[in-house]
Amino acid sequence: MSTTENAIASAEAHSAHNYHPLPVVVATADGAWMTDVEGRRYLDMLAGYSALNFGHGNRRLIDAARAQLERVTLTSRAFHHDRFADFCTRLAELCGMEMVLPMNTGVEAVETAVKTARKWGYRVKGVPDGMAKIIVAADNFHGRTTTVISFSTDPEARADFGPYTPGFEIVPYGDLTAMREAMTENTVAVLIEPIQGEAGVLVPPPGYLAGVRELTRERDVLFIADEIQSGLGRTGKTFACEHEGVVPDMYLLGKALGGGVVPVSAVVSSAAVLGVYRPGEHGSTFGGNPLACAVALEVIAMLNTGEYQQRAAELGDHLHRELGLLAGGGAVRAVRGRGLWAGVDIEPELGTGREISEKLMERRVLVKDTHGSTIRIAPPLVIGKEDLDWGLEQLREVLRG
Missing domain, CATH: 3.40.640.10 (Type I PLP-dependent aspartate aminotransferase-like (Major domain))
Structure with missing residues (x-):
């Protein structure tokens, strides 16, 4: 078994199953990026449900x-x-x-x-x-x-x-x-x-x-x-x-x-x-x-300082413009949110929210599903525009199948 598989198996055996985490084992993190125990880097597009607004290791x-x-x-x-x-x-x-x-x-x-x-x-x-x-x-x-x-x-x-x-x-x-x-x-x-x-x-x-x-x-x-x-x-x-x-x-x-x-x-x-x-x-x-x-x-x-609010507003406008284009392409039913926070309803025939999250994980982007075929996007407010665009491109690729 790999280091990841061993860690997940141990967690499954010895911790209560009150969560169903994605099969990634994070070891280090910096800014908007996390690295797993195998050395693979992932873009964090969840930010600890907004607990990490200022990024990892600020x-x-x-x-x-x-x-x-x-x-x-x-x-x-x-x-x-x-x-x-x-x-x-x-x-x-x-x-x-x-x-x-x-x-x-x-x-x-x-x-x-x-x-x-x-x-x-x-x-x-x-x-x-x-x-x-x-x-x-x-x-x-x-x-x-x-x-x-x-x-x-x-x-x-x-x-x-x-x-x-x-x-x-x-x-x-x-x-x-x-x-x-x-x-x-x-x-x-x-x-x-x-x-x-x-x-x-x-x-x-x-x-x-x-x-x-x-x-x-x-x-x-x-x-x-x-x-x-x-x-x-x-x-x-x-x-x-x-x-x-x-x-x-x-x-x-x-x-x-x-x-x-x-x-x-x-x-x-x-x-x-x-x-x-x-x-x-x-x-x-x-x-x-x-x-x-x-x-x-x-x-x-x-x-x-107002810096982080302004950043969330500006990058949020960009995020919602890009997600709005997806909503018009037949793969996304609806997009909601404000600032650097969005709920994206995926067409159910393309997969559940969990399945979409797993496919994004395979492309080194971490999001989390909620009810049905909805995923949430909430990156740290310190994320760079280029990184945000890269993450959105991975979502486009997943939705293209």
């Missing part, structure tokens, strides 16, 4: 992490440390908010948001205890914890994990009328992705986010934007909500906030919302640790 982020590793990596929140206040201040400023509650993974930020909205509903809005409702969108993906899969409509994520957590109302994505009809006096929040990633990079109809903002203000309901995949430069803006000039009541951030170096997530909101917490009511041993704060501070500094 020197600024690695240097920030290395410097902090030599000082202190963890104190727990039992004590203050010298990176925490700066991290919270700078992230709040980036978001135009006042307070930050740091966690580790994206789904922890979502769980934190659910708890926050409920507590705000009881303490501030006056909803009767135990009666709070949160409106979510069908085909959402906010993670896979027990509470979060309770409001998923994906059978794969939900089946066999009941009993499910109550307190959620599911409405069609993009349908303001349905959202309005679902609201009651006990509704405390609307939780949506500004662009639905796992569903196939679904962009809502024009005016939808602005309509959600207007409706939530009108009904005294929190607007929670899950920008864990869409935020921090991916769509050509710092936040996807900016494309409609919308500022939610709460941002949920993760993935790229840790630069692909460490897991970092955060709930960012106003003092009126996050101020409902008292010591002991919520926490995390690793949330806001010194190493995470050091890396995230460098991410924030990089985003403050």
